[in-house]
Amino acid sequence: MDAADPHAPEGSGRINEASLSREPGLHTWLVGALAIARYHGIDLDPTTFRLDPATPVPSPAVLVEWVREQGMWAKAVRLKWQQLLRLESSGPVMLLMKDGGAVLMVEADASRNVVFVKEPTVSGAGVAVPVDELRLSQVWEGEVVMMRPQRNEEEQDTPLSFGFLTKLVMQERSILRTVGFASLIITFLTIVPILIVYSAVQRVIEYGSMSTLLLITIVLVVTTVLDAILEHARGNLLQVASTRIDAKIQLFVFKRLLSLPLDYFERTQSGVIGQAIGKVYQIREFITGRLLSTFIDASMLLILLPLMFFMQATLAWTIVAAAGLIMLVIACFLRPIRVLTGRLSAAESRKFSVLVETLHGIKTVKSLALESARYSQWDEFVAQAGDVRLQAGRLALWPATLTLPMQRYCQFGVMLLGAYLAVISKNAAEIGSLMAFTMISMRVAGPLIGFTKLMQDFEDVRATMGEAQAVLNNPPEIRGIDRGLRPAFAGAIEFDSVAFTYQGSQRPALNEVNFSVPPGTMLGLVGRSGSGKSTITRLLQGISRDYTGFVKIDGVELRSINLRHLRRNFGVVLQENFLFRGSIRDNIISGRAGLTMEDVVRAARLAGAEEFIERMPHGYDTFIQEGSPNLSGGQRQRLAIARALIVDPRLMILDEATSALDPESEALVNANLKRIGAGRTMVIVSHRLASLVDCTAIIVMDQGKVLDVGTHPELVERCSVYRMLWLQQNRHMTDNQGNTRHGSPTPVLAQGD
Numbered sequence: 104m105d106a107a108d109p110h111a112p113e114g115s116g117r118i119n120e121a122s123l124s125r126e127p128g129l130h131t132w133l134v135g136a137l138a139i140a141r142y143h144g145i146d147l148d149p150t151t152f153r154l155d156p157a158t159p160v161p162s163p164a165v166l167v168e169w170v171r172e173q174g175m176w177a178k179a180v181r182l183k184w185q186q187l188l189r190l191e192s193s194g195p196v197m198l199l200m201k202d203g204g205a206v207l208m209v210e211a212d213a214s215r216n217v218v219f220v221k222e223p224t225v226s227g228a229g230v231a232v233p234v235d236e237l238r239l240s241q242v243w244e245g246e247v248v249m250m251r252p253q254r255n256e257e258e259q260d261t262p263l264s265f266g267f268l269t270k271l272v273m274q275e276r277s278i279l280r281t282v283g284f285a286s287l288i289i290t291f292l293t294i295v296p297i298l299i300v301y302s303a304v305q306r307v308i309e310y311g312s313m314s315t316l317l318l319i320t321i322v323l324v325v326t327t328v329l330d331a332i333l334e335h336a337r338g339n340l341l342q343v344a345s346t347r348i349d350a351k352i353q354l355f356v357f358k359r360l361l362s363l364p365l366d367y368f369e370r371t372q373s374g375v376i377g378q379a380i381g382k383v384y385q386i387r388e389f390i391t392g393r394l395l396s397t398f399i400d401a402s403m404l405l406i407l408l409p410l411m412f413f414m415q416a417t418l419a420w421t422i423v424a425a426a427g428l429i430m431l432v433i434a435c436f437l438r439p440i441r442v443l444t445g446r447l448s449a450a451e452s453r454k455f456s457v458l459v460e461t462l463h464g465i466k467t468v469k470s471l472a473l474e475s476a477r478y479s480q481w482d483e484f485v486a487q488a489g490d491v492r493l494q495a496g497r498l499a500l501w502p503a504t505l506t507l508p509m510q511r512y513c514q515f516g517v518m519l520l521g522a523y524l525a526v527i528s529k530n531a532a533e534i535g536s537l538m539a540f541t542m543i544s545m546r547v548a549g550p551l552i553g554f555t556k557l558m559q560d561f562e563d564v565r566a567t568m569g570e571a572q573a574v575l576n577n578p579p580e581i582r583g584i585d586r587g588l589r590p591a592f593a594g595a596i597e598f599d600s601v602a603f604t605y606q607g608s609q610r611p612a613l614n615e616v617n618f619s620v621p622p623g624t625m626l627g628l629v630g631r632s633g634s635g636k637s638t639i640t641r642l643l644q645g646i647s648r649d650y651t652g653f654v655k656i657d658g659v660e661l662r663s664i665n666l667r668h669l670r671r672n673f674g675v676v677l678q679e680n681f682l683f684r685g686s687i688r689d690n691i692i693s694g695r696a697g698l699t700m701e702d703v704v705r706a707a708r709l710a711g712a713e714e715f716i717e718r719m720p721h722g723y724d725t726f727i728q729e730g731s732p733n734l735s736g737g738q739r740q741r742l743a744i745a746r747a748l749i750v751d752p753r754l755m756i757l758d759e760a761t762s763a764l765d766p767e768s769e770a771l772v773n774a775n776l777k778r779i780g781a782g783r784t785m786v787i788v789s790h791r792l793a794s795l796v797d798c799t800a801i802i803v804m805d806q807g808k809v810l811d812v813g814t815h816p817e818l819v820e821r822c823s824v825y826r827m828l829w830l831q832q833n834r835h836m837t838d839n840q841g842n843t844r845h846g847s848p849t850p851v852l853a854q855g856d
């Protein structure tokens with residue numbers, strides 16, 4: 104059947120490569136993504152999309168990754184025609200074609216069995232044409248890319264709370280509903296044998312009816328088997344639900360953690376953070392385990408309790424009274440337990456911090472033989488935590504001990520009382536009733552006690568939640584990450600009356616800083632320790648944003664720039680750079696989409712890393728361990744430079760990048776600086792002035808202020824602080840070469856390479 108619209112322009116129902124008009128220079132998929140984004144009122148920056156020249160068709164994963172990096176929600180899925188017809192989407196979706204092209208599906212009409220598609224154009228212009236399954240299947244194999252804006256600010260900024268976690272749990276309501284339904288049937292299956300016992304036992308005993316006994320046995324066996332099957336199925340479903348909830352919580356926690364600003368991590372011990380993250384899992388266990396099962400049990404109570412009252416009201420009242428007493432005892436202990444739980448948690452955090460710190464600093468610990476000092480500290484914190492744990496444990500024993508008689512009563516005492524009541528009533532029918540009641544009370548006692556204990560657990564979890572919230576609910580920097588301008592950078596930097604004071608500090612780290620440099624500048628930053636050099640680079644990267652004055656890049660105030668965009672345009676190399684576990688190639692790419700082996704080689708060559716990589720046993724595939732012990736400091740640094748350079752950033756920061764290097768490695772990196780700096784603005788912080796003599800401009804910082812700006816010769820001439828630093832370093836170098844201590848600087852040294 105040809106489903107093409109008769110009013111559509113001739114031939115417009117055909118989709119083939121020829122009909123896919125491509126935006127000049129842009130891949131069709133990219134045009135499609137830009138068009139969908141534009142439909143949602145978002146402008147994506149296509150220049151940030153990198154495509155492997157060897158493979159002109161990117162993978163859907165690469166495209167999706169790029170769209171996500173740009174701050175939108177995106178997903179690539181495989182759909183069948185029927186699913187496509189039912190697709191609920193608040194905008195166009197992109198169908199990826201077999202030939203590498205794409206069309207946008209703007210509407211689906213299930214009644215006519217057609218979808219409306221149009222060619223992707225950035226402007227969004229073009230006529231949508233209806234296409235049927237047969238036609239589409241000739242060019243489309245089912246690949247679809249869906250995109251939409253991040254739902255709303257709330258979605259990204261959702262803080263951790265019971266409400267939020269409950270919402271996550273409720274997302275699994277279809278499973279939970281089934282679980283609830285299964286629970287009701289299980290309860291029913293529990294009641295059936297009880298009712299049979301209730302009504303039939305007396306007859307069996309009175310009339311010696313063996314056939315009734317056999318029937319009861321068969322019914323009991325059948326209900327038990329059914330019960331077991333249903334319990335198993337319910338357990339299975341609960342496992343599925345809790346695994347899914349668990350995965351969502353883990354994703355949430357990690358995302359939330361990554362969204363926290365860097366200075367938060369600088370202020371907070373990693374042990375405290377690690378401990379708080381661990382706590383979230385305790386809360387999850389509570390919600391998906393104890394809470395869920397108690398509520399399921401509670402539904403059972405709703406049926407069983409009335410039944411108990413119906414059978415034996417006196418005994419039922421005693422059980423309710425026992426449960427009430429248990430609740431009262433636990434309620435009395437809640438407050439003191441909460442206090443001790445809080446103290447225990449704090450003590451555990453301190454202990455954990457020592458462990459994490461020791462592991463992080465293990466090189467220092469070993470090399471300075473600090474093992475015994477660290478051990479004593481650990482010993483002290485273990486003792487403190489043990490002390491509080493003992494107190495907490497002892498206190499928790501009390502409610503357990505005091506409630507034990509009531510628990511035992513619910514399980515066994517009720518039987519004795521029932522027997523007594525049966526005996527004094529002298530009614531044989533009471534025996535059946537008593538047996539049935541006892542069976543129910545066994546079933547009821549557990550959930551009743553569980554319900555009361557839930558209060559105690561909830562107190563624990565509330566304390567735990569407080570700790571996790573103290574870490575995860577810190578204000579994220581995500582707002583800046585996903586919002587703001589995305590200007591194309593040339594690289595001009597301007598500081599206009601910038602002042603900045605670190606949180607908790609009295610003295611400003613930067614005070615009335617003013618300077619501006621044009622694009623392509625190689626800017627050196629020098630000054631005594633603590634003069635504010637690194638702070639300038641932090642401000643430039645948007646790490647610290649609560650400064651006064653204006654920091655502008657190409658005239659755009661930094662706080663109005665999208666943070667992700669800003670950082671993607673910065674290449675940053677620090678004194679200590681962390682290399683991840685993985686191959687050299689993976690480390691240079693660092694998971695960024697669309698980068699190829701050619702990019703890796705180009706970056707490595709520019710960073711001066713190519714020669715040592717090629718000498719390694721597996722070249723670019725050489726595996727780097729965590730902390731990269733198999734690389735020298737110089738090699739690590741050059742890899743870090745390559746990693747920063749691979750995206751060809753317009754601005755680059757080298758913060759003491761060569762300070763820890765041996766002279767040979769330093770000379771190697773410095774020799775490449777000019778090449779590295781070609782076509783981009785470089786900000787180089789260095790204590791070694793020899794690395795900076797080629798800079799177009801050097802800023803001399805002193806106590807958070809700009810003391811002078813000039814070239815190396817100018818500063819030697821007129822800036823006393825710079826001259827002093829220069830002479831200090833130069834004397835040292837000349838000494839090494841056996842020259843006179845008071846000799847003037849030599850031009851050779853000044854080249855630094």
Ligand SMILES: Nc1ncnc2c1ncn2[C@@H]1O[C@H](COP(=O)(O)OP(=O)(O)OP(=O)(O)O)[C@@H](O)[C@H]1O
Nearest residue numbers: 369605606608612631632633634635636637638639
């Ligand atoms: N995270 C921080 N929290 C509080 N104060 C800080 C922080 N980082 C730096 N400072 C303070 O801010 C001032 C400037 O520090 P900054 O690191 O910018 O100096 P620097 O010139 O780069 O020093 P160095 O050459 O030693 O690295 C110093 O007084 C320092 O103590």
